Amino acid sequence: MINAFEVRGGNRLKGEIIPQGAKNEALQIISAVLLTPGKVTISNIPDIVDVNLLIELLADVGVKVNRVSRAVCEFQADAVNIDYLESPEFKKKSGRLRGSVMMAGPLLARFGKAYIPKPGGDKIGRRRLDTHVIGFERLGASFVYDTGDNYFRLESPKGGLKGTYMLLDEPSVTGTANIVMAAVLANGTTTIYNAACEPYLQQLCKMLNSMGAKIKGVGSNLLEIEGVSSLTGCEHAMLPDMIEIGSFIGLAAMTQSEITIKNASIKNLGIIPEKFGLLGIKMEYRGDDIHIPAQDSYEIQNFLDGSILTISDHPWPGFTPDLLSIVLVVATQARGSVLIHQKMFESRLFFVDKLIDMGAQIILCDPHRATVIGLGRHHPLRGITMSSPDIRAGVSLLIAALSAEGKSTIHNIDQIDRGYQYIDERLRNLGADIKRV
Template identity: 70%
Template sequence: MSTFQIEGGHQLKGEITPQGAKNEALQILCAVLLTPEKVTISNIPDIRDVNKLIEILRNLGVKIQKLGKGKYTFKSDELNLEYLESEQFKQEGSGLRGSIMIVGPLLGRFGKGYIPRPGGDKIGRRRLDTHFEGFINLGAEFRYNKEERFYGVEAPEGLTGTYMLLDEASVTGTANIVMAAALAKGKTTIYNAACEPYLQQLCKMINSMGGKIEGVGSNLLTIEGVDSLGGCEHRVLPDMIEIGSWIGLAAMTKSEITIKNVSWENLGVIPNTFRKLGITLERVGDDIYIPAHVDGYQIESYIDGSFMTIADAPWPGFTPDLLSIVLVVATQARGEVMVHQKMFESRLFFVDKLIDMGAKIILCDPHRATIIGHDFKSTLKATTMVSPDIRAGISLLIAALSAKGTSTIHNIEQIDRGYEDVDDRLRAIGAKIIRIDS
């Protein structure tokens, strides 16, 4: 378990460039399995989850070449499908959430796909029903080995397109079904599809491989199956969750920061949600400029004067992955806000660490927390904490950077799952942070 030691209370200053998006990269990497031809992907973030998935692809027989930082070619022309039934795969496949998305392309192309119960954040129930109901709708046989927690789908005669209404707009579920349907016979219509930029990027990639997907960006996708898909080049978008994290960091440490090349048109309601907390952020070309908030920031109320709530919702609503950051930023705002995490039931429990640091938070129930901001009249106190999940981890890091004294965060592997070289990049803008590997 590695550790960060953080000396807080220093203003930061400078420019930071977001990494490629973790959750898009995980989808795009799985899509290389759709074709025997070469696929070139750039802006792949160098983070634990992505590197684990690349390792799984390599063990599956994908020929992988690194061309430079974040740029790789993949060729899935001679796959070793026996790996899918090995003990090694049972270990490796369960190491992250994103591995679930190898099932769709394998099922579409080879008529079978297997996966151990995938890992990822322990932030509440993370069911896979939407994925497997989708595959069953396309004609696959489903089996589940309860003891080994091992899932399998098979369709030796191939898949057949159909209409389906998803029970929920699952992000990885939609990606999985889209990839399977891209190689099914006939037309598939997916209603209540998730439509995050991650999915829009996946659909654009499949179309550039010769796929026929319409409705990209909406919750109604139509996929005309094709016999085979070809190679392509794809660039991963900047990580919108990292961008939101740096907005929160800038406000909370009263720092003047420019976030470079953010792809504004793909940020949805994220900038305005931070503005509701009173944070000033300006669009300068494709950058976000955040001035130093020397006089703090005032949470808005609704037009009728009622109390602000920030809640998650499927895209184009506010992403649940940024609510932990909103919550920590609110601890130093002027005013009160309720954070309502509707999707995950265990993602707010990390607030006890913030309460230990002196934050005024009432955890109303597992989904809702009310935060009464300090308006910097009282700084958070440094402490020792353990990072429970990726977004709580970065939120605790932001809290530590704003706190008085030296904090310690253990289990920073959780942060490394999704943030590339986070300590180096934050040191470059003035953060006092030391990594202690163990």
């Protein structure tokens, strides 16, 4: 069974690369097809494990799926078998994918019941479902937790969900998306304050509005949703994946490469380019492309008072937590020091032990903070054998391996394949020495 990458580092890469469709948007957008019996056509779908598994789940539930191409898919949820949700097969498969939680809002709104499995996916710390469940409760749903199957069973009240005001305990992206999808078919008006406003969420709201939903405040943390009786089909094109774009910026800097990221949708990247700029990475915007020139070195900036730079994650429009692993590995070969503060997930920095084995100078202060002392390439990283603990750490280790001297072997690459399509093939097209073994 293919489960490892063999990488020989030290090559300078060169060329153009097109980012895939956004993984985090895909899991929301594809779940939303359950809200209508009409045909929904989605384009720029990433061909990755998590997304393909969700599409399989929809087909299992009775959604008609026509994969026009690997990037375009037609869905029609006009014959959903709601009883299948109670089957052992559904519980087993949905439990493998955290993204399956996004089916709950649409199912609850349109069919009156849903199931949420115990979260699967990355091993990066606790990922609470409280925001989802409490939001559904505010809309009038009841729930029972089955300790045997680790499942939440949700049911709408007689007469359907009812609009209300709610202040979210945290601006959870998936929690907000799930509540929005439930609220669009609820009776009356729902107001969500402290809502997430990431581009993924904006895309979902724009898609739902094109289907006939009435959502105001898109792009802000205050959403007002006037419920409608039904939604129609639509066509929707997904954004490029901002996390992949950030990964490629970091890859170019680490490997001293000249790379152009095509069709990057720069206006939707927010503060991401600026944060990589704080590490000293030069970038040029050419239309909607990002060109990263080859740099022999890059230097971490200090704050204006001379203190050491801190890069931390924040809800949008702050810096996304999914790119902190990339920033951390890129900083190992910069000149200067930086404190990485991962606030949201308490286990996401534990992969730094592999970087330390490769020769990086990192102090893991606690589960949330790590100090990186940049070596300025005076001591290149060395290749080792390691294992990928989650999607983002896996790509960070891959970037480290591509910049290291000698051969690296990365096991458990199923984690990387969950979030990055054909990553080895696309990197080889840039000149990387990488193969599956």
